[in-house]
Amino acid sequence: MTATTTPVGSRLVAAGLSLGYDDRPVVHDLDLHVPDGRVTVIVGANACGKSTLLRGLARLLRPRSGAVLLDGEAIHRQPTKQVARTLGLLPQNPVAPEGVTVVDLVGRGRHPHHGAFRRWTTEDDAAVAEALTLTDTLDLADRVVDELSGGQRQRVWIAMALAQGTDLLLLDEPTTYLDVAHQVEMLDLLAELNARRGTTIVMVLHDLNLSARYADHLVALRGGRVAAEGAPRDVVTEEVVREVFGLDNRVIEDPVSHTPLVVPVGRRHSRRHQEDR
Amino acid sequence: MTAVTEARTVTPGSAIADAVQVVRAARRVPRRRTALVVGGLAVALVAAFGARVLLGDYTITIPDFVRILAGTDIPGATYILLESKLPRAVLATLAGVAFGVAGALFQTTLRNPLASPDIIGVSLGASACAVVAIALWGWQGLPVSAVAVTGAVAVALVVRLVAGPHGGYRLVLVGIGAAAAMQSVIQYVFTRVDEYDAQLVLRWLTGSVNGVAWPTIRLLALVLAVLLPLTWWVARSLRVSELGDDAAAGLGVSRARSELLLLLGVVLSAVAVAAAGPIAFVSFLAGPIARALNGGRTTILGAALTGAVVVVSADYVADYLVPDTNLPVGVVTGAVGAPFLLWLLARGRAGRRAA
Numbered sequence: 001m002t003a004t005t006t007p008v009g010s011r012l013v014a015a016g017l018s019l020g021y022d023d024r025p026v027v028h029d030l031d032l033h034v035p036d037g038r039v040t041v042i043v044g045a046n047a048c049g050k051s052t053l054l055r056g057l058a059r060l061l062r063p064r065s066g067a068v069l070l071d072g073e074a075i076h077r078q079p080t081k082q083v084a085r086t087l088g089l090l091p092q093n094p095v096a097p098e099g100v101t102v103v104d105l106v107g108r109g110r111h112p113h114h115g116a117f118r119r120w121t122t123e124d125d126a127a128v129a130e131a132l133t134l135t136d137t138l139d140l141a142d143r144v145v146d147e148l149s150g151g152q153r154q155r156v157w158i159a160m161a162l163a164q165g166t167d168l169l170l171l172d173e174p175t176t177y178l179d180v181a182h183q184v185e186m187l188d189l190l191a192e193l194n195a196r197r198g199t200t201i202v203m204v205l206h207d208l209n210l211s212a213r214y215a216d217h218l219v220a221l222r223g224g225r226v227a228a229e230g231a232p233r234d235v236v237t238e239e240v241v242r243e244v245f246g247l248d249n250r251v252i253e254d255p256v257s258h259t260p261l262v263v264p265v266g267r268r269h270s271r272r273h274q275e276d277r
Numbered sequence: 278m279t280a281v282t283e284a285r286t287v288t289p290g291s292a293i294a295d296a297v298q299v300v301r302a303a304r305r306v307p308r309r310r311t312a313l314v315v316g317g318l319a320v321a322l323v324a325a326f327g328a329r330v331l332l333g334d335y336t337i338t339i340p341d342f343v344r345i346l347a348g349t350d351i352p353g354a355t356y357i358l359l360e361s362k363l364p365r366a367v368l369a370t371l372a373g374v375a376f377g378v379a380g381a382l383f384q385t386t387l388r389n390p391l392a393s394p395d396i397i398g399v400s401l402g403a404s405a406c407a408v409v410a411i412a413l414w415g416w417q418g419l420p421v422s423a424v425a426v427t428g429a430v431a432v433a434l435v436v437r438l439v440a441g442p443h444g445g446y447r448l449v450l451v452g453i454g455a456a457a458a459m460q461s462v463i464q465y466v467f468t469r470v471d472e473y474d475a476q477l478v479l480r481w482l483t484g485s486v487n488g489v490a491w492p493t494i495r496l497l498a499l500v501l502a503v504l505l506p507l508t509w510w511v512a513r514s515l516r517v518s519e520l521g522d523d524a525a526a527g528l529g530v531s532r533a534r535s536e537l538l539l540l541l542g543v544v545l546s547a548v549a550v551a552a553a554g555p556i557a558f559v560s561f562l563a564g565p566i567a568r569a570l571n572g573g574r575t576t577i578l579g580a581a582l583t584g585a586v587v588v589v590s591a592d593y594v595a596d597y598l599v600p601d602t603n604l605p606v607g608v609v610t611g612a613v614g615a616p617f618l619l620w621l622l623a624r625g626r627a628g629r630r631a632a
Contacts, residue, residue: 094520094523100574103304111514125297129297132299144573164528
């Protein structure tokens with residue numbers, strides 16, 4: 001949340017990236033430098049291509065043109081298991097296999113570190129223990145994932161991504177289906193990880209105000225292109241919100257975090273709002 | 278690696294040491310259960326195999342059994358053991374293992390308990406091709422297996438093309454359609470052959486381990502000796518693939534790996550069909566039974582053993598259930614499998630994840 005004064009490097013870069021499904025283009029000729037060690041949040045209206053962009057950055061989609069570069073080399077040309085030791089992904093609404101315990105699921109995050117003959121070691125035990133401790137899920141270690149509450153389950157999935165031990169972590173809407181208290185708890189957890197471990201975080205979020213609070217770097221997408229990017233203070237303005245979401249709004253200062261807070265106007269209140277002005 | 282982990286550790290060392298103990302303890306419980314389940318199933322298989330070979334309407338004592346295997350000729354007993362009981366039991370075990378593994382691979386990779394090769398037409402595709410090769414062209418042995426594999430792969434590809442790449446209800450519906458089409462091919466072939474042989478028809482429609490010659494069984498054993506270790510090697514990533522395509526890709530397991538597992542499942546299914554016919558519902562039953570024993574967790578080894586136990590004991594029942602009638606084993610597995618399918622559907626869990 002500090003202003004970016006010193007220039008930061010970017011291990012993850014999108015260069016002239018175009019993505020799409022079948023014959024439907026979604027992301028067009030997009031350039032993005034993900035700042036190292038910061039929290040980047042991608043926002044935008046429904047179907048603006050934010051999840052597609054994240055999937056592209058995580059090498060789940062092959063670019064139609066352009067490239068995603070990880071440490072300067074096209075991510076698709078690197079062995080996928082090697083990439084998985086640097087870059088982790090938490091997909092949207094992951095579903096745990098039936099009957100799997102927390103410790104088993106989190107342990108699967110160690111897969112990229114296991115070679116052809118290298119099996120489970122004490123180092124894996126330590127990585128899992130640390131991931132469970134950081135996400136405050138150690139008490140749940142022997143519980144079955146299916147039986148946990150939504151908030152607990154999401155923390156367990158984050159623990160799996162942490163056990164992977166990557167420097168970069170990509171998350172697709174990690175707060176969906178969580179109530180507001182759990183959303184804040186989840187984002188606090190990610191902010192802590194970023195601060196303590198220096199993990200570079202890129203996530204797609206729906207809630208613009210929470211995005212403004214937790215992002216160091218905010219990327220607003222519109223129609224598969226970057227409409228605005230930078231510090232939340234510079235991006236979240238009445239004009240940009242109007243342009244990106246097509247929403248009449250006012251932006252005030254968040255009394256708690258002193259970041260921009262978007263107040264939607266909407267048809268029902270627009271007349272009264274104009275009279276007040 | 279250790280150095281990096283330590284440098285990043287923010288929690289005090291002792292707390293981490295305690296946490297490691299918790300992790301180790303929690304990891305031990307399910308592994309112990311799996312070991313217990315696999316051990317129990319192995320014992321059950323030995324028991325079923327023993328009963329199948331030694332008991333029945335002609336009892337063979339264990340010393341006699343050993344002596345016959347060593348080469349002694351005991352009039353009557355030798356013939357019955359080596360030409361009827363033993364080949365049936367061995368083929369039932371091999372086919373059961375192949376079907377069990379194939380089913381578990383499909384159900385786990387596609388994350389859908391209904392998506393097993395016998396439900397979605399893969400087994401019947403193999404059977405239809407085998408029956409054409411045997412009944413119309415007079416083929417035998419390895420070429421029949423090859424044709425069966427071709428048929429199974431073709432059906433799998435068609436189902437996959439029509440249903441799209443996901444394992445949801447569409448795949449099951451398209452597969453059931455393909456299965457019906459393959460069944461009609463088999464029935465058509467039998468209207469073209471001169472002598473109508475009910476046993477033969479039943480073998481290729483529901484599967485049977487009766488009256489199969491040793492060379493066919495040896496061929497299946499040989500193929501499995503190559504395929505099963507290969508499957509075990511590739512299936513190490515199944516623990517990750519079963520988390521779903523996106524999560525698996527994030528952990529460095531590509532879709533191609535899952536596709537390879539499905540292909541292995543198709544081939545395993547096809548070679549077993551070429552020897553014993555599409556024994557009904559074994560692929561479909563073995564995985565979920567092993568899973569239920571194992572506290573809901575996937576176990577391929579457990580599914581293999583369950584498949585073998587099911588086929589060996591079903592064959593025993595099929596042989597002696599109705600006096601003087603030797604039912605094909607598929608009739609019994611079908612009679613057990615159909616209610617299970619209904620129960621699974623009624624419970625509403627089938628396809629829940631994949632849809």
